Amino acid sequence: PAVTIFREYLRIPSVHPDPDYGGCVEFFKKQAEALGLPLFVYGTENKPVVVITWEGAKPELPSIVFNSHMDVVPVYPEKWTYPPFSGHKTEDGKIYGRGSQDMKIL
Numbered sequence: 001p002a003v004t005i006f007r008e009y010l011r012i013p014s015v016h017p018d019p020d021y022g023g024c025v026e027f028f029k030k031q032a033e034a035l036g037l038p039l040f041v042y043g044t045e046n047k048p049v050v051v052i053t054w055e056g057a058k059p060e061l062p063s064i065v066f067n068s069h070m071d072v073v074p075v076y077p078e079k080w081t082y083p084p085f086s087g088h089k090t091e092d093g094k095i096y097g098r099g100s101q102d103m104k105i106l
Contacts, residue, residue: 003095005031007087009104010097019071021048028052068106072099
């Protein structure tokens with residue numbers, strides 16, 4: 001399921017300078033709800049900050065923060081072997097899509 005979810009996220013065309021943050025926020029809302037985790041959105045509609053909290057079994061221990069961004073750099077589709085927002089998975093398990101390494105992987 002993690003690979004399927006990742007590929008779904010890659011299909012959201014959040015291209016800078018006019019990224020689809022709304023699609024990304026909705027994606028995260030769906031994931032947080034599926035896991036029963038609280039989600040908060042701060043900032044503005046054009047620059048949202050999504051915070052999902054997963055409290056550990058021992059909340060008194062130090063926290064870990066994962067930080068990422070939702071926008072990706074522009075694409076030139078003619079330079080791609082597979083459509084850049086397809087989340088294409090090859091038979092040998094490689095996944096291709098804009099943002100697959102920077103930064104939608106987190």
